[in-house]
Amino acid sequence: MAKAYRSGSGAAATEIRANDGIDLDVRQGEVFGLLGPNGAGKSTLVRQLTGLLRPDRGSIDLLGHDLVRHPERAPRLLAYLGQESTALDELTVALAAETTGRLRGLGRSAARSAAAEVITELGLEPIAGRPLAKLSGGQRRLACFAAALVGERPLLVLDEPTTGMDPVARRAVWSAVDRRRAERGTTVLLVTHNVIEAETVLDRVAVIDEGRVIACDTPGGLKALVDGDVRLDLVWRTEAPTGVPAVAALAERAERTGRRWTVRTTPEQARELVAAVTTGPAFAALDDFTLATPSLEDAYLKLGGRHGGLVR
Numbered sequence: 001m002a003k004a005y006r007s008g009s010g011a012a013a014t015e016i017r018a019n020d021g022i023d024l025d026v027r028q029g030e031v032f033g034l035l036g037p038n039g040a041g042k043s044t045l046v047r048q049l050t051g052l053l054r055p056d057r058g059s060i061d062l063l064g065h066d067l068v069r070h071p072e073r074a075p076r077l078l079a080y081l082g083q084e085s086t087a088l089d090e091l092t093v094a095l096a097a098e099t100t101g102r103l104r105g106l107g108r109s110a111a112r113s114a115a116a117e118v119i120t121e122l123g124l125e126p127i128a129g130r131p132l133a134k135l136s137g138g139q140r141r142l143a144c145f146a147a148a149l150v151g152e153r154p155l156l157v158l159d160e161p162t163t164g165m166d167p168v169a170r171r172a173v174w175s176a177v178d179r180r181r182a183e184r185g186t187t188v189l190l191v192t193h194n195v196i197e198a199e200t201v202l203d204r205v206a207v208i209d210e211g212r213v214i215a216c217d218t219p220g221g222l223k224a225l226v227d228g229d230v231r232l233d234l235v236w237r238t239e240a241p242t243g244v245p246a247v248a249a250l251a252e253r254a255e256r257t258g259r260r261w262t263v264r265t266t267p268e269q270a271r272e273l274v275a276a277v278t279t280g281p282a283f284a285a286l287d288d289f290t291l292a293t294p295s296l297e298d299a300y301l302k303l304g305g306r307h308g309g310l311v312r
């Protein structure tokens, strides 16, 4: 599938290839992730899958339906939680959930009880009577997620569902996703650039970069690409003690984020580095350190993805 956006006109017109020959197969009942940095083309892809955007070329088969020819069928086949704010913003949480159920064809009392069930499941009772527009960002996101679950669909498409949520809300989202997959065989397509979430909930993941699929595998399969390496994170109290030779030698190759230095290396070398920084002046300057096995982010970097767009 391909999609290019054009901006400007005449000689000044530019073309952005948001999707450039994407070819993916998602199996029924799996939690499938699209992972990639900002601007990689993930939202463009899901907007095409949800019938909101027409691909320039290519085809989309969803449960036997041709969605390029019949985009109007999408709302009956999938529930979509996009990044944009919802048209239901003026409604209370309870009414937004109930209205979604009604729009999906449930009768009034069935919609009301399905909404109440989801609200309880997600712990939203305390704010059920408040309008979405007056909630905090994380609360509104959880309420929109709740609404998306009412009047169940076989496919759940979630575009960065947990953005802005606290850990309790995030856990509620992942339990709800897991429950639907386990009990009802729901297929879930999840867009994320949050690596930790991707690792724990996904069956398979496609890594998207600059509109292309650069890898598609299980999280374990992707991590096998960097098997053997480990990641050492060093967090300094203030300045790094570059007077210590081992630290000075690291200065060149460590990736720095504020007071955090990250080094990817062999287990042997990591052991030597840990020994060097956990004694003497280096240790006095150290606030925290962690030694970890490869993450999906390490695999992503190895694949040549651009760095900086992924959340750890």
Ligand SMILES: Nc1ncnc2c1ncn2[C@@H]1O[C@H](COP(=O)(O)OP(=O)(O)OP(=O)(O)O)[C@@H](O)[C@H]1O
Residues within 6 Å of the ligand: 005, 006, 007, 016, 017, 018, 036, 037, 038, 039, 040, 041, 042, 043, 044, 045, 193
């Ligand atoms: N309506 C539009 N008009 C022009 N260009 C667009 C439009 N929407 C997206 N783009 C461009 O297409 C590319 C892919 O954008 P897309 O929103 O699909 O990325 P994404 O992977 O979802 O990013 P993010 O993680 O930030 O949500 C980007 O370069 C973006 O600037």
